[in-house]
Amino acid sequence: MSSFKRAVAGVALVASIMAACGGTTTEASFELVAPPVAAQVIADEAPVVLDVRTPEEYAEGHLADAVLINFYDTDFADQLDELDKDATYVVYCRSGNRSQGAIQTMRELGFTDVVEVAGGIQAWVGAELGLAE
Secondary structure, eight states, X not given: OOHHHXXXXXXXXXXXXXXXTTOOOOOOEEEEEOHHHXXXXXXXXXOEEEEOSOHHHHHHXXXXXXXEOOTTSXXXXXXXXXXXXTSEEEEEOSSSHHHHHHHHHHHHHTOOEEEEETTHHHHHHHTTOOOOO
């Protein structure tokens, strides 16, 4: 039996043992989605909406109920680490650059369900989805 076939058989064995014991494997989900899709996730799943812009940018307009954690804070990773890693998150910044960095940090910290708004708040506004009042 080749090493590939042994590896496949081993994976199948572990999966069947876990299924028999009622165990599950958790696979992390990180998705980059268009603003209308993110809006639907927010409407359907009530995730934590995470704004990683500066306080000044946040004050200019943000998504409803968004939690602000400034990407540029020296303790940004520590602030993220205090959050529930199994909750669903929708993350955005101004245009998508900082949110990409935030997503990478969230991966490293063990978050499991994160949706990133493609194009950030600029794309959200461009899609005429509205901001918090």
